[in-house]
Amino acid sequence: MHSPSLDTSPPGPSATRAAALTRDWICPFCPLLCDDLVAACHDDxxxxVRDTECSRLAHALTHYGARDARCGCSVDGNEADRDAALARAAQWLTNARRPLFGGLATDVAGTRALYPLAAACGAILDHLHGDALTPATLALQDRGSFFTTLSEVRARADLLVFFGCQPSRRYPRFFTRALAGSELARELVFVGCEADPAAAGFAQTRIDTLLRDADAYDTLALWSALAEGRDAAALREGAGNGGDALASLHARIAGARYTVIVYEPAALPAPHAALLTEALNRIVKAVNRTTRAACLALGGDDGALTVNQTVTWLSGLPLRTRVSMPARVTGSAPLDHDPYRYRTARLLAEREVDALLWIASFAPQPWPASLDPALPLIVLGHPALADAARARGANTVFVPVATPGIDSGGHLFRVDGTVVMPLTAARGVALESVASIAAQLSGRLSERFSPREDQP
Structure with a gap:
């Protein structure tokens, strides 16, 4: 990976606006964290980004413009200076008995700064994509997993099995990252879905589809049995054509040098996606008795993987955990993890929280529509959220923050969870980072806070 470099030379004779170029720029808008891009920042x-086929990146960049530099804070729908906004936010967090830190779309530094703030006010931590993240965490906790890296996929995997997903729908450059320029002959098998059109056209690849409309649970139950060496003939007889197709697939896996099963946690059918993830991991474990295989989960959008990794490192527990300093509320545990109880949608529906700190630095992700208008809302958000925050009016504080990779540096974990990528600002509008604002709030809480003896 090369260090990004700035280039202020004109982009070419067809350009009509001056542009500063950042070469080898790392895109923060998808967990693939593509690092081969050239970002152009214009005077307006x-x-x-030059020469990229990524529709997701192109859409993300439409949210940035000249208004961002003029975006200010607001309190109760009215313009306010930063000190007034932070003072109101600190007051709400100090008075809250059970606040929720939601959204959590930030980077490593933002998470590290939010964690002591959460502990100071006894907050619950849940991510915008918690419903996709949690099943994978549960499966890992229960039975463990075999994961691989993008580098291993590109260099070694000769059989890619895509379970119920078409990666290019959410990750347009996946096949470019995994296949382009490689001379390795590969088979791509799509199970439980149509083949991804973006997979076509790569050299030395063969594409098949199996069981396009089959039930995911039935498919994995049968596949698991075959992987464990159950009587293949009896299973095929009981399952009909599905058994034949999966027996053939299992034979291909046995003959491959390195199989990777690719799936998207967000695409697995709810509410029992953890069982499907566990089954995929179990299949891979069985295959590894005789040959090499691994899983690659495509997820972790909007910093979800990064925040989960960082919170786990800081606390020993993953997201959907309540963190608290022992002195905050007498008798409460410093850490309490519950993937069901601490789900954002449930907490808001049951009115179990009395303040929401919403963090959305990568995109103007709105806070939940179910939020009670009377509940205090603090938004550390993308400038494009400013109008919505003002429109909410009472009980709302908005503070604009920088997007890592656009107006500030930062670090994010890549989709495979093994590489932390350094982000360089492609633009540099004078917006403060989530980490900076969280640290300022922590300082204000330390001045206001005094131990309480009341019960939760």
């Missing part, structure tokens, strides 16, 4: 505050 807009950005574009």
């Amino acid at each position: 505050g807009t950005l574009d």
